[in-house]
Amino acid sequence: MISLIDTHSHIYDEAFDNDIVQVIDRAKEAGLTKIILPNVDLLSVDRLFALAEKDKMFYPLMGLHPTSVTKNVEQDLKKIKTFFDNYNIYGIGEIGLDFYWDREFEQEQIYAFEEQLKWSEEQNNMPIVIHCRKAFDTILASLKKNNRKQYKGIFHCFSGDKRQAQTLIDMGFYLGIGGVLTFKNAHVADIVKDFDLNNFVLETDSPYLAPVPFRGKRNESSYVRIVAEKIAEIKNIPLEKVAEITTINAEKLLSKTN
Numbered sequence: 001m002i003s004l005i006d007t008h009s010h011i012y013d014e015a016f017d018n019d020i021v022q023v024i025d026r027a028k029e030a031g032l033t034k035i036i037l038p039n040v041d042l043l044s045v046d047r048l049f050a051l052a053e054k055d056k057m058f059y060p061l062m063g064l065h066p067t068s069v070t071k072n073v074e075q076d077l078k079k080i081k082t083f084f085d086n087y088n089i090y091g092i093g094e095i096g097l098d099f100y101w102d103r104e105f106e107q108e109q110i111y112a113f114e115e116q117l118k119w120s121e122e123q124n125n126m127p128i129v130i131h132c133r134k135a136f137d138t139i140l141a142s143l144k145k146n147n148r149k150q151y152k153g154i155f156h157c158f159s160g161d162k163r164q165a166q167t168l169i170d171m172g173f174y175l176g177i178g179g180v181l182t183f184k185n186a187h188v189a190d191i192v193k194d195f196d197l198n199n200f201v202l203e204t205d206s207p208y209l210a211p212v213p214f215r216g217k218r219n220e221s222s223y224v225r226i227v228a229e230k231i232a233e234i235k236n237i238p239l240e241k242v243a244e245i246t247t248i249n250a251e252k253l254l255s256k257t258n
Contacts, residue, residue: 002243004228005034005250006221008094008129008156008176008203012037012044012051015207015218023220024055030222031243034059034254038094038129038156041068042079049087059254061093063116066109066131067101073108077115084123090254092120093129094156097142100133114142121148127253128153130173136164143171152253154201157209158188165191169199174249176203179211179219182230192234197245201253202227 006027016023027035037048038061045062052058062083064076083089095116097109120126128151132139143151150172158165158175165175177200180186192200202224204210210219211226228246232239 002031002228002240003033003247004031004202004224004243005036005247006032006204006206006224007036007154007174007201007250007253008038008178009035009206009221010038010040010044010208011035011206011221012047013207014047016220020051020054023222024057026220026222028057030225032221032224033057033247034250035221036090036129036250036254037061038065038091039063039080040065040094042076045080045083059090060087061091061129062087062089063093063095063129064112065094066096066098066113069105069109069112071105071108073105073112077112081119084119089126091127091129091153092116092123093127093153094131095128096131096156097135097139098131098133099135099138110138110142113139114145117142117146117148120151120153125152129176130155131157132160136160140167154203154253156203157205158191160191162191162194165195165199169195174201174253175199176201177231178203178205178227179209179215179223181227181234182211183215184212189234192231197231197235197237197242198249200231200246201250202231202246 052060156176206219
């Protein structure tokens, strides 16, 4: 039986209210041993922790998603930061920048991202999970702003080019590979083909971005196996090797001793 880790899943979302027990069972049947739960905002916190308490396979993160940033960003960050004192949290996420839909709160997003990067240093280099849409150069500028050379974390749903991939790898990030890899003409396949498996972790982003043949439907953590199978196909290596290496990579992030 292979061992897999979904490093990015929102299965605490309302989309799973009617069958969460079955969703968890299917994940375990597919070989998943751990599922990492990034937060979205203050409204998702209770749901996230309620799910995390159901099973030891869940690893909660805490952060403010860029699309949830508003003019109240300072107050929201202050409230979210308090959860680090009261819960066992394994990383800071999902944080980052999203300029895809609109840029009304662009400066607030940058402020929130940079503040949460500081939390990582305050929490002994706690790993970070970065969301990026149409904002790579701005994110890179923020990452470089404090002269910090190395980070620990994941660049979620990586969709950049080879130069960007190498830049992130050199900074210490793993590239999160999910269902988009299975889409027709997805150029992230070139990244998977040309970069070493040691640079990747698996993810679903459930309930979003379901892989083929479930594209357009609700995604769930069990489908991370489909992503692993696609990587094995692209790199012409056994599925067991993909599972072994990506699981080791994810375990390094979850460990609080390195």
